[in-house]
Amino acid sequence: MVANVSPPQAVTRARSPQLTLNQRRYLAAALLLAPVILLRLFTTLYPFLQTIVLSFHEYNPAFTPRTYVGLENFEKIAADIVVKSSIEFTLIFVFGSTFFQLFFGVMVASLLNSRLRIPNFIRTINLIPWAIPMVVAAVGWRWMFDGNYGWIVDLLRRIGLQINWLTDPASARVAILIVAIWKSTPFVAVSILAGLQGVPEELYEAAKVDGANAWQSFWGITLPLIMPLMVTIGMFMLVWQLAVFDLPYTMTAGGPGFATSVLAYQVQQKVVTLNYGYASAISVIMFLIVGLIGALGLAAFRRVQVSM
Amino acid sequence: MRAFLRQHNGRITTYVGFIIFAIIVLFPFYFIVISSVTPRYQIFQIPPRYFPETLTLENYPAMMNAIPFWQFYLNSLIFALGSTITSVLFSAMAGYALARLKFPGSNLVFLGLILSIALPQVALLVPIREIYNALHLNNTYFGLIVLMSSLVTPFTVWIMVSFVHQIPVEIEEAALIDGATIWQTILRIVLPTMRPAIATMLIINFIISWNELLYPLIFATRNDTKTLSVGLISLGREAMGTSRPWDLMSAMSVLTIVPVIVLVIFGQRAIVSGLTRGAVK
The missing domain is CATH 1.20.5 (Single alpha-helices involved in coiled-coils or other helix-helix interfaces)
Structure with a gap:
């Protein structure tokens, strides 16, 4: 990797007006960045733009050459109850699971931030749900929710609750949310924990002297201080869970009916059945939701910073 | 609290x-x-048992007879290791360039990379599939590794940039003043100091790649490139009748999560430092 740049070399980093030094630096930067840029152009930027183009086309590679159809795909979406239901559940899934992940994340992080000696074992098991494949988690939970042999069903039956987790649409949606919350709360908790550790101890001491109780110091000190972090993590989780396809795919295949189908699952289904134009149009809807989340995040950020 | x-x-x-x-x-x-470790007939019992009457290991060989398990294991290893090494190497290079070798537009490149995280992976699938059909990259390790390493690259670059920002620049400047070239400085001074970030991201990216479903599901349709995630789903689908073979699937699940559990146990500190660096910055 040592290039043929002949020594003695002057101070390359100095902000000198000499162009050759800067040029050398730019060349190094270009070479170092080239692989990442090429990868991202090839697998992200081009596909992004091409998806938008294809969303205005009727395109199935098995049959005709693609034809421009304007907004026809989007009109089709407006009349497609499966996709419309998927949009609805996507929003429920993304916002619902993020909310509970943040909620439980704060609880778990506070627990891990306890002054007591925490067994290392607890920190380790906290990471395990995050670290296992979603496929394994989804298959395992699917079986625990099974109407005949499932442990959860059996345990609830013993206390008098009869829930048909995977055959009742509303319950199936709850089941999917439970798995998503179980799987990603640890990741959220670890991130929040880092924020909690940054809150200066003196603030709590001062609040205590002033007679604040635990809840008051949590609402008055901890929460405002970690709010910007919560917004960041929340944004990240919203965007990330919009892309979750493996959970409904593995656990319910979008069922019963299409109750637990999300947009990501619909796109995958349309891609596999070579419905490329329609898949692209649904993808564009997903881009729009990303934009919506981004706008919400910026608004939340402004609010958090003003209130501080 | x-x-x-x-x-x-x-x-x-x-x-x-x-x-x-x-x-x-x-x-x-x-x-x-x-x-x-529960015999098949005891798994399918109503009400279910919370501890089996008899323990057995027979589910494991039965599972290995049903699918080419070790082939999938090898495929997963090649896929995950290949994607991990590629993404960490390229991201370390890019991270150093973006943190230290400022050039016109370098902030824009960084911003573009970070924003690209927000694009859902599945929503970019159609054009990638066209490219892969045209270039015959389906069912190749190369094609899978390209996609996977690209997917984890933006986050890895982000971590690298924030890490390089923490290294005092003086050592590099001293080396340059002493007449070292940029490349010598990178190899002898920057690379060794970046070792903790590199180790962390090797672990995290391995776990993420090992767990990946979508890319192998779409682009690895033959047994010689299928990974464990896809294999677990095939095992469920190839079941006779309507009920899924939970006895075989649980055995496969256990063997699938062993590597990541081991990594979590030994790399817990490194993983936490990597995951939180991005969020707190």
Whole structure:
């Protein structure tokens, strides 16, 4: 990797007006960045733009050459109850699971931030749900929710609750949310924990002297201080869970009916059945939701910073 | 909450919290592991048993007879290791360039990379599939590794940039003044100091790649490139009749999560430092 740049070399980093030094630096930067840029152009930027183009086309590679159809795909979406239901559940899934992940994340992080000696074992098991494949988690939970042999069903039956987790649409949606919350709360908790550790101890001491109780110091000190972090993590989780396809795919295949189908699952289904134009149009809807989340995040950020 | 617990001398509350937390986290694992050593006829029993009458290991060889398990294992290893090494190497290079070798537009490149994280992976699938059909990259390790390493690259670059920002620039400047070239400085000074970030991201990216479903599902349709995630789904689909072969699937699940559990146990600190660096910055 040592290039043929002949020594003695002057101070390359100095902000000198000499162009050759800067040029050398730019060349190094270009070479170092080239692989990442090429990868991202090839697998992200081009596909992004091409998806938008294809969303205005009727395109199935098995049959005709693609034809421009304007907004026809989007009109089709407006009349497609499966996709419309998927949009609805996507929003429920993304916002619902993020909310509970943040909620439980704060609880778990506070627990891990306890002054007591925490067994290392607890920190380790906290990471395990995050670290296992979603496929394994989804298959395992699917079986625990099974109407005949499932442990959860059996345990609830013993206390008098009869829930048909995977055959009742509303319950199936709850089941999917439970798995998503179980799987990603640890990741959220670890991130929040880092924020909690940054809150200066003196603030709590001062609040205590002033007679604040635990809840008051949590609402008055901890929460405002970690709010910007919560917004960041929340944004990240919203965007990330919009892309979750493996959970409904593995656990319910979008069922019963299409109750637990999300947009990501619909796109995958349309891609596999070579419905490329329609898949692209649904993808564009997903881009729009990303934009919506981004706008919400910026608004939340402004609010958090003003209130501080 | 911390103050709350302290004020109420909440030792007990905290430990009860730990126990509840541990049960919720570990319950599914207990279920999967126990199922994998339960004889088939006892798994399909109503009401279910929480501990089998007899333990057996016969589910494991039965699972390996049903699918080419070790082939999938090897494929997963090649896929995950290849994607991990590629992404970390390229991201370390890019991260250094973006943190130190400022050039016109370097902030824009960084911003573009970070924003590209927000594009859902599945929503870019159609054009990638066209490219892969045209270039015959389906069912190749190369094609899979290109996609996977690209997917984890933006986050890895982000971590690298924030890490390089923390290294004092003076050492590099001194080396340059002493007449070292940029490349010598990178190899002899920057690379060794970046070792902790590189190790962390090797672990994290391996776990993410090992767990990946979508890319192998779409682009690895033959047994010679299928990974374990896809294999687990095939195992479920190839079941006779309507019920899924949970006896075989639980055995496969256990063997699938062994590598990541080992990494979590030994790399816990490194993983946490990597995951939180991005969020807190």
